[in-house]
Structure formats: structure tokens, C-alpha cells
Amino acid sequence: MPQYLVAIHHPDNYVPSSEDPAMIEDIHALNREMIAAGVRIFAGGLSAASNAKSLRAKPDGGVLITDGPYLETKEHVGGFWILETADMDQAVAWARKAVIACRAPVEVRDFLFRPVPKEATEQH
Amino acid sequence: MTDSHKTIEAVWKIESTRLIAAIARVTHDIGIAEELAQDALVTALELWPEEGIPRNPAAWLMTAAKRRALDFLRRGSMLVQKHEEITRELEFQQQQLADAMDQALDQVIDDDVLRLIFTACHPVLAVEGRVALTLRLICGLSTAEIARAFLVPEKTLGQRIFRAKKTLSEAHVPFETPRGDELRERVASVLSVIYLIFNEGYTATAGEEWMRAALCEDALRLGRMLVQLLPSESEVHALLALMELQASRSRARRGSKGEAVLLKDQDRSLWDDAQIRRGLAALGDAQRLGGGAKYYALQAAIAACHMRARTAEATDWERIVLLYDALMQISPSPIVALNRAVAVGMAQGPSAGLAAVDEIAADPALAGYHLLPSVRGDLLMKMGNFIQAYEEVQRAITMTQNVREQELLTERLK
Numbered sequence A: 001m002p003q004y005l006v007a008i009h010h011p012d013n014y015v016p017s018s019e020d021p022a023m024i025e026d027i028h029a030l031n032r033e034m035i036a037a038g039v040r041i042f043a044g045g046l047s048a049a050s051n052a053k054s055l056r057a058k059p060d061g062g063v064l065i066t067d068g069p070y071l072e073t074k075e076h077v078g079g080f081w082i083l084e085t086a087d088m089d090q091a092v093a094w095a096r097k098a099v100i101a102c103r104a105p106v107e108v109r110d111f112l113f114r115p116v117p118k119e120a121t122e123q124h
Numbered sequence B: 001m002t003d004s005h006k007t008i009e010a011v012w013k014i015e016s017t018r019l020i021a022a023i024a025r026v027t028h029d030i031g032i033a034e035e036l037a038q039d040a041l042v043t044a045l046e047l048w049p050e051e052g053i054p055r056n057p058a059a060w061l062m063t064a065a066k067r068r069a070l071d072f073l074r075r076g077s078m079l080v081q082k083h084e085e086i087t088r089e090l091e092f093q094q095q096q097l098a099d100a101m102d103q104a105l106d107q108v109i110d111d112d113v114l115r116l117i118f119t120a121c122h123p124v125l126a127v128e129g130r131v132a133l134t135l136r137l138i139c140g141l142s143t144a145e146i147a148r149a150f151l152v153p154e155k156t157l158g159q160r161i162f163r164a165k166k167t168l169s170e171a172h173v174p175f176e177t178p179r180g181d182e183l184r185e186r187v188a189s190v191l192s193v194i195y196l197i198f199n200e201g202y203t204a205t206a207g208e209e210w211m212r213a214a215l216c217e218d219a220l221r222l223g224r225m226l227v228q229l230l231p232s233e234s235e236v237h238a239l240l241a242l243m244e245l246q247a248s249r250s251r252a253r254r255g256s257k258g259e260a261v262l263l264k265d266q267d268r269s270l271w272d273d274a275q276i277r278r279g280l281a282a283l284g285d286a287q288r289l290g291g292g293a294k295y296y297a298l299q300a301a302i303a304a305c306h307m308r309a310r311t312a313e314a315t316d317w318e319r320i321v322l323l324y325d326a327l328m329q330i331s332p333s334p335i336v337a338l339n340r341a342v343a344v345g346m347a348q349g350p351s352a353g354l355a356a357v358d359e360i361a362a363d364p365a366l367a368g369y370h371l372l373p374s375v376r377g378d379l380l381m382k383m384g385n386f387i388q389a390y391e392e393v394q395r396a397i398t399m400t401q402n403v404r405e406q407e408l409l410t411e412r413l414k
Helices: A021-036 A088-102 A118-122 B003-027 B030-051 B057-079 B084-106 B110-120 B127-137 B143-149 B154-170 B180-202 B213-229 B234-247 B273-288 B295-308 B317-330 B334-348 B350-360 B371-382 B386-399 B403-413
Strands: A003-011 A040-045 A053-057 A063-067 A075-084 A106-110
Touching: A003 A088, A021 A040, A021 A088, A021 B213, A075 A088, A088 A106, A088 B003, A088 B057, B003 B030, B003 B057, B003 B110, B003 B127, B030 B057, B030 B110, B030 B127, B030 B154, B057 B084, B110 B127, B110 B180, B110 B213, B127 B143, B127 B154, B127 B180, B143 B154, B143 B213, B180 B213, B180 B234, B213 B234, B234 B273, B234 B295, B273 B295, B295 B317, B317 B334, B334 B350, B334 B371, B350 B371, B371 B386, B371 B403, B386 B403
Parallel strands: none
Antiparallel strands: A003 A075, A003 A106, A040 A075, A053 A063
8 A cells, every 4th residue: 555754844943842732632633543544654753953964975985974954944844654545635635634733834745665675685 | 536526535535434433423323324424525525626625624524414413303303393302302412412523523533433333344234234334434435436346236235235224223233332242243243344355355256356455455444443443352453464464465466467476476575574564563462462373363373474484485384284273273164174285285295285185175165166176286286197287277267257366277287
């Protein structure tokens, strides 16, 4: 069954502890509903983008590691779900609920492929 | 179909179960509850394309359904008006309905959904009625979709659903979760309905289509739902494990031309690792709950033996024979015995396998079952008895209606 990334975008100065009880309960309720409907594969909230480490290849073949997010934008992914639904339309229907529960914009992406570990292929 | 119609359909698939379950709590009749929920859907189909999708479609549908349900109860009260007592009773009922639906707007109504599942799978219904009602009420499939999946005319399917609802209503089946001794029996009925839906999707009994993925997915979704609703029932976890493990092979079961590929010939790198892990975890849950030796748990354990083997040769056939022995103890059937014979053939050699097959070959339940000559043909081939093997495989071809299986068998003759 196809899987979808449902990502929540939070402003850079977002403080998770500022979430009010009603919002927290809404998010819990949505999670329960997703589990009950058998669509939730994974869910998680990320810590602030400022805690991120960014890595990029250097021309000399090495890797440059810097503190902070890769893109300097005002909003970053703050948390996400991996949902398994029949199609994009249903993933979007769930994302509608996420917009309300999280009070934040949401992006839905479909997985193009899920790679199989190479060793499994070589065994063959 | 326009975009807003697609959106409405997607929203409906997600919301309809809870909607119907909430209304049924008060109307005590899932047929009426479904009709009222359908009315709300019709209103949405009229209004949303014009006015846009509401911000909270679930709440919108629930409010619309509530309004219709209240109208329905009022109509009922008109019929019996002047009876003050009854009117009071109906007023009470209306208030109860309003409260129930307000509540349903705010919370996940697991208990109602569970009641809905138990009612749709009630033993008073014929099995095909249970399947149709479950797909309709809990999976949100349309009559046309169910008819397509089961290759029956839409009209036939519509009548099947109508009859099932009527039976429930006439038998005064209560909208409730069974308790005590009855619970176990009723859970078994629910599980068999889900597994039937899964198997109908996994191996079509007739026709061109080898696999109808949507039915498998719906069955898996039902299985995952039920695990949340009945977390202490080991067989619920076991059935989910069995379905996850079977479904994890989906991509490997079809060749490039759509032909069937047998387990032993499958490209195991195409198996879905994440799904296998989920299946094994669910099997672990069933075993931890003390249900390791029950019906679905044993079948899931057999599937797990296959999924754990990196190559067909590495399969632990000895263990599979033991698991089939245990399965024969609790649920003896000629089909299980035949599968056991295949495992014996793999573990102890083709002649031991053939001996096991011949022990059960006279069972009238296996007469006309194409896998019997198919298995015999396979074992005879391995023993080098090609002429007899050829005859058996030809017999198998004439017995199956599934075109893909016929192709597969014909391939073996070459």
C-alpha cells in the first residue's frame, strides 16, 4: 500500500512547550484516530531546527558539517507522520485534520520507492 | 470525477465508520444509521462543490447527520403522537441522540466502532452478508465497489446488503459488544470475516485478476483497527500478523507479465521488509498474550518460517511440519492436512510427502480441489515418475477456474 509523508511546518521560533492543552489533546486525538483507522505507520516531533547538523560534500571529497538547518528559511519541518493509505486523496483527507489539530501548515509527499537493503538482493 | 468529488469520497472513506457508529448508538439500527449517514453524504455532494470543502469536514458531516437523525426521530414521534408517555420517551431519545453526536464530534468513539463491527459480523447473518456489511459500513466501500471486488452484479450485492440489514433489524440484534463467553465466539466470527476479505483479495477464486489489492488493504486496515479495539485478544494480533506476513510478499507474487510466481521461486528481495517486521511483531504480541498455539497464531508462525528464510532452501521445513501438526490438533481439516503433506515432502523427501498425501486423498472434501493433483504431480515429478506427474498436473488444470493458476500449471507441463 502506498505510504505518505505528512509533514508539519513550524515557524523557526516555535516553542513546543507553548502548545496549549486543547491543542495537545487535539493532536493526541488525531493520533488515536489514525491508529484506530490502521493508517499510522510512524509519527514523531522534531526538536528545534537550530539543533540540526547540516552536512555537505566539499570539493576535496571531505564533508563539511555545520550547526543549524541546511536551508535558512523562516519555517522548518517540526514533526511528521508516515501514513499508509489507499491513495493521495485519502492522505490529503488526513492532512486536513492535521492542519486543524496542529494549527500549522502541512505538506503531503508520496514515497516514490522504499529501497530494499542491498544485502538481501546479493544473497540471491 | 471532479476534484471536490474525489475529496468528498476520500473524506467519506475516513469518516463514515465513526458517523454510522455514532448514529447507531441512538437509533440501535445500523441500517437506519447508514441511511442517515448516506443522506449527510448526499448533502455534502450537493453543497461542497458549490461552497467549497468545509474547514472541518468531519464535524460538518456529523452535524448534518445529527440533523437528519433528529428529523428521523421526530417523524417517528408524529406517528405515535398524543401518547404523552411515548412523546416524553422520544424527547428523551432526541436529547440522548443530540448528546451522543455532540460527544462523537469531540472524541474517538472506539466503543461504538467496535459495536458496529460486532453487529455487522453477527452470526445471525449469512457469511456473505457479513462480508458485504463489513466492507460497506466499516471500510466505507460503495455497493458498486464491493460488487466489482466480488465479481457479482451491483444489483445482487445491493440486495445482499438490504437483506442483511433487514435480518439484523428483524432479529432485534442489539447494538452492543458481547461479553463473557459470547465474546470469544463473536470475535472468532469477526476474524473469519476479515480473513475472508483478505483471502478474496489475495487469491481470487475465479476470473482474470490474480490479486485485488484493495480488498487486502481493507482487510489489513480492519485488522489494525481491531488490534487497537481488542488489545487483549491474542488471536486478533495473530490474524493481523498472518495478513501482514502474507501481504509482504505481494510484489513478488506476480512476474513481469502478470503471471503467478510460487513462493519457492519468488525474488525475496521484493518482499516488504517493514511489513515483515510488523507481522513478526504482531505475532510476538499474540504469543506474549499466551495465544501461540491458537488457530491464526499457528498459521502466522508458519508464514513467519517462510519469511525468515533468506532463500527457499533455507526454509525450516521441520518446524513447519511441527506447526502443521499442532494446527491439525486444534483445527483438523483436509486442506491443512494437504499443506502438512507438502511440508513433509520438503522436510523428509518426496516419497514421505506422497505417502502423507495418499493418506488423505480419499477425503471427499478434497474431491475437485485442484491442489490435490497439483501437489501429487509435484511430488511424483521429484521422484522422477514423469508420466504419472503429467497426468496429475493435467487433472489439476481442468479443476481450477483461475486463469493465472491454469497458466502456472500449464507452464509446469513444459
